[in-house]
Amino acid sequence: MDDTLLLDAIERYKRDEMTAQEKKFFEEMRKNNPDIDQMAVEHTFFLNELERLEQRKSYKHTLDEVENTLVNEGIISKKQIKGRAKVIYLWNRYRKTIAVAACIAAIVSISTATIVSMYSETKQATNLTPLVNFKLNELNGKINQIKNKIDSATAAMPVKPKFAAQFSATGFLIDGNGFIATNAHVINNAKNLVVENKKGDQFIAIPVYVNKATDLAILKITDTTFKKITALPYSIPRASAELGEHIFTLGYPRDEVVYGEGYLSAKSGYSGDTASYQISISVNPGNSGGPVINKNGEVIGIISSKETNADGVVFAIKSRNIYKALEEIKTSQLIKLPAAAAIKGLDRVHQIKKIEDCVFMIKGN
């Protein structure tokens, strides 16, 4: 068989144009004759290569076509970049060069300045000394003036008398105009009352409502230095809270505001008192009068007392007592309770940050 026929056979085999019989014969031949097999392999490879070139060319053609379409649509910019892009491009490209140039410029200017100053130093020194002295004198004078001013200012400043407190507890604003709710037992028999915010600012307050039965008291800050708080972050609901609700409180068992959390354990208080809740929370003397707040930022109660011989059994006055109190005193004072809690949905840390400013330490003697 000559090469022409053989190549033809290989091509037909590759294209699958052979009859089954021819195919069988051809495969047999390849098996028996390694030269023919080698030739078939080589030729197939060659033809594949040739086809691949063609495929590649037509694919490249497609790519070019697509690219042209996109260039015409303006998606691919054929033109050189302009404007801002150009500046960015140039900056990216030459920033190293620019940096080097800037360094050289800096070195040159610094060394020039140094040399110039070195040569003119002696001359300057004689000029400089008196100037410095003069300036110093002037400065000293100014310092003395300022000192005097400070002295006179401190002398004129009204110094608040240090309040000698016999007890301290907690209270919280129920109206931004300075109305504070706390316990009645806190202010019992107190002659003077001050409330202190977390910054340590003290304001004089007077009780406007005291109810020993519910253990609720409302104070009013009378100090003119007290700045009104326009919107309280928490709300005070009328409705009863649910068993198992997670609650937290802020209070002043020490000089620092202290956070504590727990849950509502019963809907009634000490010996079945329906005006209060039983809550499980860790509190200490000083926490009395602190707000009991749920996760939605609602003040559901006011901490009042704890069971002496049981741990973590604390009683809190229900918030609806505040409403009752308001009805009783509304003739003399206008108090508006906050209706919506701005801190609802915040995480605890942020809730506390907002509430802190509205919780006060109550001191009295």
Added chain:
Amino acid sequence: MNILEQEKVLLQGLAANDKKAVEAIYRENYLTIQSFIVKNNGYPDDARDIFQEAMIVLYEKVSTGSFELTCQIKTYLYSVCRRLWLKRLQQMQRYNPSAESVDEIVPVEEELDVHEKRNADLILMENALNKIGEPCKSLLEAYYLQKKSMPEIAKFFGYTNSDNAKTQKYKCLVRLKKIFFAQYKNGV
């Protein structure tokens, strides 16, 4: 259809040299590549070159192997373009280390080596085809690439009959193979 399936369809289209698929991939990815290259010391024209090259790499991958990429098309193209461009920057000695970014990339070095080898082979074939001259080149192309029949070829090239054309084609083929394999074996 989820993204993977959509991409698979695109890749199948690409393997079949479907213009729509090519265009879709172009539209989806070109600008990202351009901004990468312009940010790294290149011109938009460089981006067009590099992107075409990457499209060819992708085409080879899908036309020889499976349609399954181990990553999304955009990640693959970005990785290839990035590699190709960094290589070119190195060649131009404008290597910019800021291109070592934290973008998501997949390793493509091996594939690019294969791609280069293929490119070299194809260049050999193209050179060989150019060397055998006319009418051999057209004759072979007509038969092997355009798949024209012998009588058609005989008529077109003015041979008296298809046997004559066949003999002529055979001679041309032998010459082409000789040139190609001479270079190919030298190269290997």
